[in-house]
Amino acid sequence: MGAPAAGALTEAFEAERRGLFAHAYRMLGAYHEAEDVVQDAYVRALRGWHTFEGRSSVRAWLYRITTNVCLTVIASRGRETPFVVEPFPTDPADLVTERESVRLAFVAGLRHLAPRQRAVLLLREVLAFSAAETGETLGMSVPAVKSALQRARARLAEVAPDRDDVLDAASPRAQQLLAEYMAAWEASDADAFREVLRADAAIEPVGSGTTYAGRESCLAFAVPSMGVARQWRMVAIEANGQPAVVAWFRGEPFGVAVLTVAEDGIVAITLFGDPKLAENFLNR
Template identity: 80%
Template sequence: MGAPEAGTLTEAFEGERRGLFAHAYRMLGAYHEAEDVVQDTYVRALRGWENFERRSSVRTWLYRIATNVCLTLIEGRGRRTFSSGLDSDDLGPWLEPFPTDPLDLVTARESVRLAFVAGLQHLAPRQRAVLLLREVLAFSAAETGEVLGMSVPDVKSALQRARARLAEAAPARDDVLDASSPRARALLARYMAAWEASDADAFREVLRADASIEPVGSPASYTGRAACLAFATPAMGAAGDWRMVATEANGQPAAVAWLGGEPYGVAVLMIAEDGIMAITLFGDPELAKIFVPTG
């Protein structure tokens, strides 16, 4: 029997593209690297398609390629600084926010929340892969072993260790509101209005007493309402300096920000009924352009 038509691969790949992208993002915590992984996966799949013997499903095969591309990237990374709230010496790169479409069920909000993705970076790479394949993508232990070249007992052992480590590293979900919640949308709107009006009092009113601000890539983070205000108030400038647009990132409420008319970055909020619990700041103009391409 001859090799399957390449068009069959392309069709299968396009059906899995969003899932592969989300998987690579969870593995790496980096939006741009995840894009590269998806492209690399397709190129490698095309090269290997003629020899693909269909001993597994095309889906399993594609995720095996993508997962191994991610593992190779992780192994090749130098020691790079992570956000200050994550106290591990061997983490990957800084987190980048993930633009989520509320209608896109593939990227299931809970599995791309910043706290979850950040917690994943504490896991050994293969433990991370096992947990994602088993618990997010619902691969069987046998399929997971096939993807990673592991025995079923080894997969089960790695999953147990990954669950335990993630429980230690990732903060509890607590009473976090979904981005679609009316209360979350209202607090996001008040947050943006406070910054656009340079109104520190209005900003104070939306923060919980235990709120935190983490500027990703900074050596410092700020915990408690007073510390948050001391950090943020000088940056608020004059009314009109900031312009913000509401969006959703990692399944959480977020604001894309411009300062002085120029793209500035993205703020991702963790919100509860009684106020904003945490603000993660990504000061990257290129990310602003990704979330709102027209600026």
């Protein structure tokens, strides 16, 4: 393979990198695994570039490779490995990644789909590939793709129903609620925290297997951790197209909290208590 051909592939790959990364994240739910998949996909594409005959677009070919690397990763996990969703950095200026397609509720809902159903749904509904392109990617007939898509839609509707009232991270009300949330925690003000929560709010500490449902349950769980004023420090970010914070406690990184917000308050707080996430989000 000559240098011009390799250069052409690299240029095409870099143009699609962000979208491929988001696709791998949706397939796997894991930020770090998605990074590894994208690197692996590039190496595989580079090795196979001389066999590319142009029967599909380069974009479709790259997504085919990435999808199949993801399926291999999923198969290697084994049935006992849990699907644990990690937060995904999003940028308001990023036009490649559709916010709706990386919202936590959507990505978490994908875990309830069989891997190939998940791939069909993402290729058809998020990436807008045709049934024929999807079938070629996954080695399925067009009728099989259509059947898998129908089943995936039905299952996803059961486990991750749409929330029409959820606000985009960039909306003024979402930004206001985020600021009030941060101020409450930094001031250790339990009453202010109560004010930003909806009556049906929920807190989910990821990995705990527990969800605290209802405002009073949320307060009973969270307030004892508030400490005294200025023990918590927070920086506003955007994750999964939602308002979020990177948090430090007593000067040490704590992790990331992702908020699901509506006009009348915070609907859900998803806590990722992993100190390494601070570096992921602030040093991008």
